[in-house]
Amino acid sequence: MRVLALTLAGPTIWAAIFSAVYALHGVGCAMGWTEIDLVIGSLHRMAMASAWLVGILASVALLVHLPSGPALPHWLPRAGAWVGIGATLFTLFPILVTSSCGS
């Protein structure tokens, strides 16, 4: 059961951060966070980027703490962690490059 839980940990972090960022996106657009400037970006973008950063750090921390080795009980959790890191980086990179509330 531990192997299964550790394997699911990486993708779970992605799911949590993806949901959190999408929620922040909706709330920020509705509450006008794009109009609040925080020097390096709007409150809206900074809030989402912060959540994204937390997700990346959590995923990397998970990977660092997982035991390594060729046996499947060790390999699978690390593969799960890599899935989490890859998905977190790739699916949320639009935070940096697209307009936030325009449609």
Next chain:
Amino acid sequence: MTDIPVASTGEAAREETLQIAPNPPRRALSLHRELHSVWSNDPGWRGQITAVNHTTLGLRFMCTALFFFAVGGILSMLIRAQLATPEGAFLDTELYNQIFTMHGSIMMFLFAIPMLEGLAIYMLPKLLGTRDMAFPRLTALGYWCYLFGGLILLFALLGGVAPRDGWFMYTPLSGATYSPGINADVWLLGVTFVEISALAAAVEITVTILRQRAPGMKLTEMPLFAWYILGTSAMMLVGFPPLILGSVLLEIERAFDWPFFDVARGGDPLLWQHLFWLFGHPEVYIIFLPAAGAISTIIPVMCRTTILGYGAIVAAVVALVFLSFGLWVHHMFTVGIPHMALAFFSAASVLVAVPTAVQVFAWIGTMWKGRPEMHLPMLHIMGFFLTFVMGGLTGVMLAIVPFNWQAHDTAFVTAHLHYVLIGGFVFPMMAAAAYWMPQITGRARISGLGEAAFWTILIGFHGTFFLMHLTGLMGMPRRIDVYPDNPEWIWLNLTSSVFGFVMTIGFALFALDLFLQARLGPKTERNPWRAPGLDWAMPLPAPSYNFASLPGPRQLAGGAAAMLSMARGEGLLPGASRGRRELLVTETGSARPEHVAILPGNSDLPLRLSASIGLFVLLMLAGLYWLTLPALALVAVLIWRWGRGMAWGADQPAVQVAPGLTLPTQVHRRDTLGRTGVICLLVANGTLFASLLFGVGFLSVVAPGWPAPAPTGPEGLGAGLIAGAVAGLIGGSIAVRLAERRQVNGQDVAGPVWKGLIGNGAALLCLAALALLVLDDPTRHARDALRGVMAGYVGLHALIVTVMTAFALDQNRRAEITAHRAGSLPAWRLWQDFSVVIALILGAVAIMQGAGG
């Protein structure tokens, strides 16, 4: 319980092998007679309604699904006949709308999902080395709910009142204003009825895989098919609740005018789209994963090798399970969502191609390293590769927002989804049928007919749907019945229709092939494919009990060759000398044997329970809402009787499963299959709860028509009643803990259980007072409707835990809760704690909204 020796076979890998001595050999025939008398269905017609055996029910699921596939196929031919000419007079618009809606709904809900459920229910115990699913009566309940729900939809079609708003039932078209009559209600209630079957299957599949694998079959060593089905069942637990919630909300809106999707009163039609596609996109992978499991099983056998990249495939399955829940908005790219959100979901939609490709490359690599033999199953797998890869590529095209905007709602999308679903499910299922039919029937097929069917289907399919890409790119929208002003679409549509009929002829040949094999095929040899799996380590066709003795580590090492050893009773738990259905329960990860589960025998209770649920559905359809209350009471009585069937009035002696290995029965364990099943059910329930919170957040933040009008209830009373309800439920939670402590110490539990009953009853009263005295008219605004739903959701849980408390009291009165038997206390505790959590969160939401007045 006896300790099981463990041998270390390599420190680096920390591998551990269970050492279990073999049972002495016995006469196979006497073992067979003993087991058959216990595990077989009742004789005669009664056996048709009381069967709970997984082999019987798995086959029933698959045969019924094939029937609905035929119905859906006939409907598709009617669609193609209508579209063959630009001004077809074959169907009028009303009937055409009903037919295309029913085609999609039947293929999704009455063919694909039940077919995969049937395959899983039939195959899993055989592949995992056990005798049945975890909850045989639940299997039967699922089947009857599926059958009755399907018949409701089918009779509605015959009666001309079938749903007509598309298989995704978009609001406001499916609302009461634009869809008067019962057509949409048939879909909402009928499909939800069928979904009971899906959830039941998901719960028992999950529990069976996690807790019933053969001793020594570690999670990381189980057949890939089981990994795929585990991913599927987990997705079903999480994927179906959003649709169930959406269906309930829409039905409430239609029946009682609560405005969840009505823009004028604070609702939003997009909420329906979100809830539907939160289910709808994972649904594609729910359908694909079992098919991929079959492919991963068949390819190595057909190529006389082992699968390449077992670990990579498992990781890919995990990735697919998660990523598929991050794509749903790509079905909504044209509704006006901000660019950044589009980009999130576009990226996720592209990314999901990676784990899919990992699997495809692993299968190609397996073929490369082996010696492929082009038997019929392999032909269908070649058809899968060709078709599914093309469908996957058009899926990546549709994941790109600008292309999606161009192709949205055109025949291009129709072509894409058929390439994915027929390529990713139907071809693999035909491969699975060709592969496992000897196992199911004990007969070999009649040569030649299957190959003819394959080529006819392949040519017919691509002739139909490849052209549809072009029709879509030329601008033809989906779901239209005539196109008099577009002569450029005529030849494409006519050609698609002709090939559509070719495909249908192919499917008819396929059905004929199955029928002839089942009826007239020569007797097959024992393991015709020389496959290594346990599914072939039994007589053919499979006996009701699967294995005369269950496989242990020795038998697992031998694979299918261990059949004789198991048939002679040298495995674990041989025979059925105690005259009851027994199987082994193992630890989730290591598969160490933990205890012996005693399963219920044949029963007509599942049929009666599903019939009573069906009665509720029919009364709702008829608009006789007050009469639904007695129907629900009947459901509750039958569930109570169901629970009574799980109770044990006396201690059960431990069971010797092998020399030196004696295990307790589940009667004396807390970590039973039932408890794991409750946890699975609560995971699904938690997803429904999360979907409800999403709905509250979505409408509050995004929907027009907010802020809502001020609450008019008595000031302060609402908050007080909410606090009272939460306090009552917390009291119940404390009571169940006290009861458990007293039970372990061998003391009477009546005192704390009574206190729990009072606490839960008080919570119910507070919620009733809240609804009657404080909450505003739910038809006034979506916020008020949401409050009504939140109160109802907590109230339903308060009612459930109240009934569970009463059940525990009854068990205590019957002396079924003793120092060695916890009875229903563990299940009650799980439900009670869940109820506390949802009451706390929803109470806080309601107070923040101003429910206190």
